[in-house]
Amino acid sequence: MTDRNSIIGKVDWPLLLMYFALVLIGWCNIYSAGLSEGSHPIYDMSQFSGKQMIWIGVSLLLGFIILLLDAKFFDAFAIWIYVIVVFLLVVVLVYGKATKGATSWINLGGGFKLQPSEFAKLGTALALSSYLGRYDVDLKNRRTRLISYAIILVPAALVLLQNDTGSALVFASFIFVLYREGMPGAGALMLIAVGLVAVFVLTLLWTPKVMVIVLGGLLALTLAYYLLNKKKGLWTMVAVFVAFSAFVFVVDFAFYHILEDHQRIRIEVLLGLKEDLKGAGYNLHQSKIAIGSGGFWGKGFLQGTQTKYDFVPEQHTDFIFCTIGEEGGFKGSLVVLLLYIGMLVRIIRMAERQRSDFSRVYGYAIAGILFVHVAINIGMTIGLVPVIGIPLPFLSYGGSSMLAFSIMLAIFVKQDANRLNVL
Amino acid sequence: MKTVNRNLAKRQYVVIGIFVVIGVVYLLKLFSLQVLDKSLKQSADNNVLRFVTQYPARGKVFDRNGELLVYNEAVYDLMVVPGQVKDIDTLEFCRLLGLEPEVFTERLVKARKYSRVKASIFMSQIPKEDYAHIGEILYRYPGFYFQTRTLRHYPMAIAAHTLGDIGEVDQAQLERDPYYKMGDYVGKSGIEKYYEKELRGKKGLKVVMVDVHNREKGSYLDGLLDTLPSPGKDLYLGLDAELQAYGEKLMHGKIGSIVAIEPKTGQILAFVSSPSYDPNLLVGRARGTNFAALLNDPDKPLINRAVSGTYPPGSTFKMVNGLIALQSGSITPATRFHCNGPGTTPIKCTHHHGGSPDLANAIENSCNPYFYEAFKTTINNPKFGNIKKGFEYWRDMTWKLGLGHKFDTDIPSELAGNIPTREFYDKIYRGSWNSVTIRSLGIGQGEILLTPLQLANIAATIANEGYYYPPHLIRAFGDSTAIPEKMTTRIETGIERRHFKVIKAGMQSVFEGSHGTARSSKIPGITAGGKTGTAQNPHGDNHSIFIAFAPVEDPQIALSIIIENGGYGSTWAAPIASLMMEKYIRGSTERTAVEKRMMDGVINYSRKKK
Structure with a gap:
């Protein structure tokens, strides 16, 4: 049994310290981002920073309570927590439809709103861990796989119906869990996904022309390999390569010399080669200027100029990384990214030391969720990922996300502190 | 039963590998954005953005016969963005404006209290002549710029009580209506107050880039973010200006x-x-x-x-x-x-x-x-x-x-x-x-x-x-x-x-x-x-x-x-009434x-x- 008095000694302090550091950095930056109107203290309750302080306090309190609870509670009640969040997702959908308002919020009154989609990830992680942790399931069985898909896809579909594409995308993170638990084909799927992301990133890093050539070359090589295996001649391979390269240049020439200006611009915008400054591209443009203007050392805390104007509408929520990049510079970005990478690696390492399958699966689940959030959010602010509005864990302003991520982490810390009691 | 496969534990390294690789790619991109790419710093540092409010022309007021009762005349407000004020010769600036240095400090503190990055009025209603000679050397004082405003003018100088007046918006109204910003003019009495919403029109916004020498370098993003002001409605009153003027003369003394x-x-x-x-x-x-x-x-x-x-x-x-x-x-x-x-x-x-x-x-x-x-x-x-x-x-x-x-x-x-x-x-x-x-x-x-x-x-x-x-x-x-x-x-x-x-x-x-x-x-x-x-x-x-x-x-x-x-x-009353009626008819x-x-x-x- 857990000795409640010694819980402090059993928790994983490196993980908790990284958590505290991120929360503190987030709070300071929310304060700074909100400083455009005059000056007010960080605890001013009418401001974002003051409200976030309350959320941080509530999160810490809940986290502490979770540490005092019995570790088996979450495994035992996982399915009920899951049922409740799925029910809330349905409620928000029906309620949202009825009021024709935003479909992702439940109004709690008193200015407080609950975003069930933030808690849906937690519920799904618990349910999946509980299911895969059972002795009688194995991902090699089709039945197990189908049930696992259902656990993941039901809330994902409901979130998607709320038009919250970003949050729905996060459910893809459970691929890490399925991969680790030995689902056939999960590895290939994961590598294809990562490969697609890599191609996307590289396309934006390099000029499209170079990219077309590289891709053309790769394709030619693949073709060549195929042809060689069929024991066809070398000349055929060369002919295919030349034909493909010629095609690339024909496309390139056509694109820049034959198409009319307005046709070309339309294609460029479609491909994301040209920024659409009126829509989402405007945020990205401003966000890049803000982060880029930080330089190596940054402008200093509260000294940012770009993020102080109302350039980026979501600068205290989804675009909080802009403030970090501008005021903290590359140094600040580095610290935050290293904290996230450190946290993710630590969670995976801790997951592997668990004796219970539930705890291990849960660790992978939350590492995946955090990873996708961080990758999409920061990627969006620096132009590596299209603008998708999801919060940066522990840093973005917002009660629902702060609470959900903190509870998520606290449950894992509790499981880990209890690992030696698992037989 | 579950197949226990110890080899699966090795998959942690693939997962960790993906996390680290993506993290490194992001850091490289950030390094190129923040350290290598100089163009972004230029656009942020050298071009401070200035948000200039475009004040719409307040609606004019006419009498029942189309006689002009109230129109607008241009004046200039000296604006300040406290966050952009640096290295200025305060004494020389005070001499230029005819201000005491204490007043200068006091106003700057007040403006800073309102906002470090948003403009407030530093000195209002500067006449055309002063505007011309201050404007010539204003480039020496970063953070300060002129904004055109309009004042009311009354060509016939009649019906003061009816027409009312405009003045700077007060704190209570600022808090009540987010449309107003500090220093805005609102109707204070008469029809200026009653028809404030109709007369005021809608403010526009122009975003301009300003270089280190406090000179405007043109519109930001080719005016993409700019909004045009829409002028206020004109009012036609039932008032007969001639009768009104006649009545005021009769009431003399x-x-x-x-x-x-x-x-x-x-x-x-x-x-x-x-x-x-x-x-x-x-x-x-x-x-x-x-x-x-x-x-x-x-x-x-x-x-x-x-x-x-x-x-x-x-x-x-x-x-x-x-x-x-x-x-x-x-x-x-x-x-x-x-x-x-x-x-x-x-x-x-x-x-x-x-x-x-x-x-x-x-x-x-x-x-x-x-x-x-x-x-x-x-x-x-x-x-x-x-x-x-x-x-x-x-x-x-x-x-x-x-x-x-x-x-x-x-x-x-x-x-x-x-x-x-x-x-x-x-x-x-x-x-x-x-x-x-x-x-x-x-x-x-x-x-x-x-x-x-x-x-x-x-x-x-x-x-x-x-x-x-x-x-x-x-x-x-x-x-x-x-x-x-x-x-x-x-x-x-x-x-x-x-x-x-x-x-x-x-x-x-x-x-x-x-x-x-x-x-x-x-x-x-x-x-x-x-x-x-x-x-x-x-x-x-x-x-x-x-x-x-x-x-x-x-x-x-x-x-x-x-x-x-x-x-x-x-x-008195009967003869005056008879004269008024005769004048009108x-x-x-x-x-x-x-x-x-x-x-x-x-x-x-x-x-x-x-």
Whole structure:
């Protein structure tokens, strides 16, 4: 049994310290981002920073309570927590439809709103861990796989119906869990996904022309390999390569010399080669200027100029990384990214030391969720990922996300502190 | 059973590998963005963005004939963005602006308190000449720039109370309406205040880039974020500028008011409160000093007496009592009451017409005993059961005639006046009172207090023979949108038309009858109806009051005149009313002697006021 008095000694302090550091950095930056109107203290309750302080306090309190609870509670009640969040997702959908308002919020009154989609990830992680942790399931069985898909896809579909594409995308993170638990084909799927992301990133890093050539070359090589295996001649391979390269240049020439200006611009915008400054591209443009203007050392805390104007509408929520990049510079970005990478690696390492399958699966689940959030959010602010509005864990302003991520982490810390009691 | 596969644990390295690789790619991208790419730093550091508010032209104001009453004139506000102020020669700057260094610091601190990055007004309303020479060297002072604003200007310098003024928005309004920013101008009084939303238009925003030398480098993102201001609506008032100016001249040297209404529409034709002031005094940087001087003037020129002054109506109230007596069936037009001249009790007559006048005669002669008797007969009418019920009927009818309450249209600072209630008398006479106790009400004295606007509306209602439109200033908006429905809704008094015809005939004989109290003010060739009032009041000599309308066949103008402490209604108010009506209907008067006497007449208030 857990000795409640010694819980402090059993928790994983490196993980908790990284958590505290991120929360503190987030709070300071929310304060700074909100400083455009005059000056007010960080605890001013009418401001974002003051409200976030309350959320941080509530999160810490809940986290502490979770540490005092019995570790088996979450495994035992996982399915009920899951049922409740799925029910809330349905409620928000029906309620949202009825009021024709935003479909992702439940109004709690008193200015407080609950975003069930933030808690849906937690519920799904618990349910999946509980299911895969059972002795009688194995991902090699089709039945197990189908049930696992259902656990993941039901809330994902409901979130998607709320038009919250970003949050729905996060459910893809459970691929890490399925991969680790030995689902056939999960590895290939994961590598294809990562490969697609890599191609996307590289396309934006390099000029499209170079990219077309590289891709053309790769394709030619693949073709060549195929042809060689069929024991066809070398000349055929060369002919295919030349034909493909010629095609690339024909496309390139056509694109820049034959198409009319307005046709070309339309294609460029479609491909994301040209920024659409009126829509989402405007945020990205401003966000890049803000982060880029930080330089190596940054402008200093509260000294940012770009993020102080109302350039980026979501600068205290989804675009909080802009403030970090501008005021903290590359140094600040580095610290935050290293904290996230450190946290993710630590969670995976801790997951592997668990004796219970539930705890291990849960660790992978939350590492995946955090990873996708961080990758999409920061990627969006620096132009590596299209603008998708999801919060940066522990840093973005917002009660629902702060609470959900903190509870998520606290449950894992509790499981880990209890690992030696698992037989 | 679960297949336990220890090899699966190795998959952690693939997962960790993916996390680390993506993390490194992000760091590389951040390094290139933040350290290698210089173009982003240039666009952020060297080009500070300046958000210049584009103020729309405030709507102009015209009179009913399209005469311009209010227009805009450009001035310049010196703006400051505290966060951009650095390395400036404060002393030299103060000399340039003519400021004390302490004031400079104080204003900068205030602006910083508002916002470090948003502009606030540092010095407002800088005239064109100063703007030119300060503008030349303003580039030396980063963070400061000029913003064009407009001030109101009044070419005819009339109708100050009606038009009102604009001034800087106050804290309460700033908090109430997010449209306003510190230093914005809003309507403070008159129609400027009432039609603020229509007049102000919509502000626009221009985002410009400014280089390190405080010079504008052009529009940001080719003006993508800019919004154009949309100008305010023009207002067309019912006011007749020429009549208004004429009325103001007639009121020279007198304290009081003129309210003229177009009976068919309820539009105000002239709205004079005397003493008045030049509205141009309350514009620009001298506003503060001038305002204080006007505020401290013992004659209180800032008060709009036409709506904020309440007076006992005196004999001009007799028509009201006559109408109620007729409508309640308490008298007929042929009913006669005996008058003993100055010897009559309980109210004596101020005239020696003798005999027993009928209603029309009584109006012509302004017979006090007749209207006391008519009032008494009304409230004692057996059909009401008792005097208190009768009194309540009387009060209800005055309410329907537009008395004792505000019209609540676009006329600001309007008072309700006072028609006493039954409860009031129950209280002061401890429940025991009768028609003798409240006899003064019969002749418009006692507790009755009316505004000149209400008085003019009585004249309009009589001219219309039974209804009125709530008096208002607006005639039309420049963009032809409808004026508020409330101001175009006809109000019925519930008194039959035939009764009004009797009253009208009586009022016509005030001008035309052999004993008419205003027979000396008869307008040759124009039929008119009127009624004099000589109101006793606790402030000194009697007020000279007159209400009238003309022409009788098809009334185009109805008005009320009050000359405080002017004595008899026939002395000042009646001639002025006749001149106003003649001016409006005919355009000019041949009675130049009367006109000159009225314009030049100055009342020595030190001897008339208590």
